[in-house]
Amino acid sequence: MQRDRLIIDNLLLIDENGMPEAPTIRQLIDKDVRELYTRDKSKDKSGYVKDCIVIYYLGDPKSPAKQSGLSDAEALKMAIEQAGLPSNYIPSALVLKIIKRYYAQNIGEAGRVVENLLKTLHNVNIAVDSINALLNEKLRDRANLTIENVSTLLDLVDKVTAKASEIPKTLKSLNESKENLMYEKESEKARGGGAITSSMNAADYV
Incomplete structure (x- = not known):
């Protein structure tokens, strides 16, 4: 049973x-x-x-x-x-x-996609925060800046910029996945004999 x-x-x-x-x-x-x-x-x-x-x-x-x-x-x-x-x-x-x-x-399959994207967004934010913290630490030590240090700092700037640029893409994918999750849940309701509402909101399913 x-x-x-x-x-x-x-x-x-x-x-x-x-x-x-x-x-x-x-x-x-x-x-x-x-x-x-x-x-x-x-x-x-x-x-x-x-x-x-x-x-x-x-x-x-x-x-x-x-x-x-x-x-x-x-x-x-x-x-x-x-x-x-x-x-x-x-x-x-x-x-x-x-x-x-x-x-x-x-969870469901659509739910797994949403969860993985949420984890990706979380990890990207952690990465950006960590790189920014390291960058700020290096910039505060201006007395010891050298050509080599500046090159390292510019590399960090490039890394944080690249990571930050992933956030809008991930957010877009997340919103699309939430819509898929909404329809998955509504389909489950329909199969179970429940009524499908006319005002569906993806936020209700996450």
Whole structure:
């Protein structure tokens, strides 16, 4: 039997007092979700909530980490900060299993293209920032500038210019990929019997 797609609202329900509610019967049918919830013996289920935060940040294509093009290591660091976990926290085998399921069920081929472009944009920005920082450091040391140093600096300028020129191209590709993702999601809705809206917005699918 095919299991229901995991979404954060199905994993984590919060009542009006800010306390996590017990999973529904439908949720408890899923062995992984059941184990994730029942293994936390604390009264406030704080461990379960923190696990869900980690799952969301690393597994959901719409999470802030994924939308920023962060690597898994960077996404985990963000999740640790948001969940208030120790800096040396390592996700358990169960959490990693659910992350893998969550991601696979929610990404899709068009989503993978969008995510890869977001990562590319993130890495290009890091590269530009790093080259600029090195360039600024060299320029501040004007007393030791030589012909050879100037040649190196001009090479750095060329590199940062080349990298910066990639950003508009990547942004254009990203926007086109978001449109493809939008149509992929709308097609999924149509196949599932859902209504296709007349005012589709690519931003809703990223």
